[in-house]
Amino acid sequence: MILLSIAVSIASRISDLLSLTFIILVALISSKLPFKKLFAELNYFLFLIILVLVVHSFSIPGTPITNWPVPNPTWEGVNSGLVFGWRIILLVAISMILIATTTLSTLQNVIGWGLHPVPLIPGAKISTMIGLTFTLVPLIFDQASEMLDAQKSRCIAGRKNPIERIFFLVFPLLLQTFRRADEMILAMESRCYCEQRTPEIFKTKTLDWVILLSLGLVCCAIFFQLG
Amino acid sequence: MNILTTQNLTHTFPNGFTAINDINLAIQAGEFIIIAGTNGSGKTVLMQHFNGLLLPTEGRVLVEGEPVTKDLTSARKKIGLIFQNSDNQIVGQTVAEDVAFGPENLRLPRAEVASRVKEALDAVDLSELANQPPHTLSGGQKRKLAIAGVLAMKPQVIVFDEPFTGLDYPGVLQVLKQIVTLHQKGHTLILVTHDLDKVLAHAGRLIIMEKGRIVKDGHPNDLIEKVEAYGIHKPFGENRSITTMTWLS
Numbered sequence: 001m002i003l004l005s006i007a008v009s010i011a012s013r014i015s016d017l018l019s020l021t022f023i024i025l026v027a028l029i030s031s032k033l034p035f036k037k038l039f040a041e042l043n044y045f046l047f048l049i050i051l052v053l054v055v056h057s058f059s060i061p062g063t064p065i066t067n068w069p070v071p072n073p074t075w076e077g078v079n080s081g082l083v084f085g086w087r088i089i090l091l092v093a094i095s096m097i098l099i100a101t102t103t104l105s106t107l108q109n110v111i112g113w114g115l116h117p118v119p120l121i122p123g124a125k126i127s128t129m130i131g132l133t134f135t136l137v138p139l140i141f142d143q144a145s146e147m148l149d150a151q152k153s154r155c156i157a158g159r160k161n162p163i164e165r166i167f168f169l170v171f172p173l174l175l176q177t178f179r180r181a182d183e184m185i186l187a188m189e190s191r192c193y194c195e196q197r198t199p200e201i202f203k204t205k206t207l208d209w210v211i212l213l214s215l216g217l218v219c220c221a222i223f224f225q226l227g
Numbered sequence: 228m229n230i231l232t233t234q235n236l237t238h239t240f241p242n243g244f245t246a247i248n249d250i251n252l253a254i255q256a257g258e259f260i261i262i263a264g265t266n267g268s269g270k271t272v273l274m275q276h277f278n279g280l281l282l283p284t285e286g287r288v289l290v291e292g293e294p295v296t297k298d299l300t301s302a303r304k305k306i307g308l309i310f311q312n313s314d315n316q317i318v319g320q321t322v323a324e325d326v327a328f329g330p331e332n333l334r335l336p337r338a339e340v341a342s343r344v345k346e347a348l349d350a351v352d353l354s355e356l357a358n359q360p361p362h363t364l365s366g367g368q369k370r371k372l373a374i375a376g377v378l379a380m381k382p383q384v385i386v387f388d389e390p391f392t393g394l395d396y397p398g399v400l401q402v403l404k405q406i407v408t409l410h411q412k413g414h415t416l417i418l419v420t421h422d423l424d425k426v427l428a429h430a431g432r433l434i435i436m437e438k439g440r441i442v443k444d445g446h447p448n449d450l451i452e453k454v455e456a457y458g459i460h461k462p463f464g465e466n467r468s469i470t471t472m473t474w475l476s
Binding site: 005134180187 | 275278280300303304307308310314315316317318319321322324328329330331332333334335336340347362376377380388
């Protein structure tokens with residue numbers, strides 16, 4: 001995914017983008033994700049893509065599209081805007097495939113596995129902390145919402161100073177979070193937590209290797225063309 | 228031989244507060260013990276000494292005759308703690324992953340981890356929810372998940388800290404049935420609670436703590452009339468038999 005994202009970010013020729021789009025489409029089809037729903041999600045990025053197109057059209061010098069005596073969009077600008085928009089769509093699609101097909105724990109294990117050989121970086125600790133963050137964050141939000149409700153029922157709206165209101169929320173929330181974290185550490189220690197744990201076994205299918213190989217070839221083509 | 232022993236156990240915090248003082252206990256395999264006392268009587272601090280989460284400032288804790296400090300991992304394998312707030316002890320992204328946390332920490336082979344997870348989830352009837360995220364479970368199910376997480380480490384003694392707190396009636400029943408089943412299967416159970424009404428019928432020994440000391444230790448029949456003197460609620464009913472002090476019918 002990292003390689004694919006880099007390739008998408010630097011690809012500028014239409015043929016390169018077409019090849020990358022093909023690979024992403026294959027990945028999308030093999031992931032068996034609901035197409036319609038995914039494209040509906042892309043609607044949120046439509047505004048961004050239009051904005052990029054407009055900015056590029058008016059800011060890149062070149063052949064004007066019209067001869068009106070006002071600032072004119074250029075063909076080169078439109079072309080560049082379309083390429084950027086295309087890249088955005090591909091990057092969003094890559095992220096969607098990654099998020100929709102990978103569980104948090106797999107991501108966590110992959111990070112631990114990937115960082116393991118890097119010297120001076122405690123991969124196991126980082127991956128555990130990522131996992132705990134994902135576990136704790138929803139609990140903290142629940143807690144915050146409960147505290148907000150309790151404060152509303154005690155007419156916090158009567159206090160007009162926003163800093164004072166934030167203080168009333170943040171201080172007990174932090175206190176509660178630290179207590180919760182302390183208890184979680186005790187519970188983990190009680191279950192013999194250590195950094196040397198049973199290693200995760202990762203499984204790949206033939207299609208994964210086919211996609212990786214095709215991607216490698218396309219990336220090589222893009223990088224060599226750039227060089 | 229006693230499975231768990233404390234000798235002159237004292238814990239004084241750095242601020243000078245002595246949470247438990249000169250605790251002498253001998254627990255035999257297969258016992259079902261209730262430790263009761265008011266808030267701040269030192270029950271939870273005592274519990275955290277059983278597997279070395281807290282280390283004594285004086286005295287010692289022995290698990291099967293060996294000091295806890297000699298091998299903390301071994302002590303934690305043998306003595307499983309289940310904390311009051313289940314949310315704070317669930318670390319996995321799914322029910323099965325959370326149960327696997329303990330066995331993975333013991334570096335057991337992957338197949339053994341999988342087999343222990345299945346066994347523990349079967350024992351608490353959560354197998355069907357193995358792939359669910361834990362936050363979608365009910366209070367009773369979360370408590371059962373915490374029990375499964377400890378069971379997967381195959382402990383000899385299981386210590387529960389206020390297992391019924393915050394649970395609705397069905398949740399209490401689920402957890403209580405689980406506790407009774409564990410005892411029937413031969414586990415040694417220590418239950419820290421002041422809800423005597425829910426569980427006392429199943430226990431063979433009642434320990435009452437006050438101000439960090441054990442003030443009474445005996446059979447529930449002998450102590451039930453005295454509990455109110457130590458700030459513990461005596462289940463309602465004149466001359467009520469201990470055998471009725473359970474929420475299980």
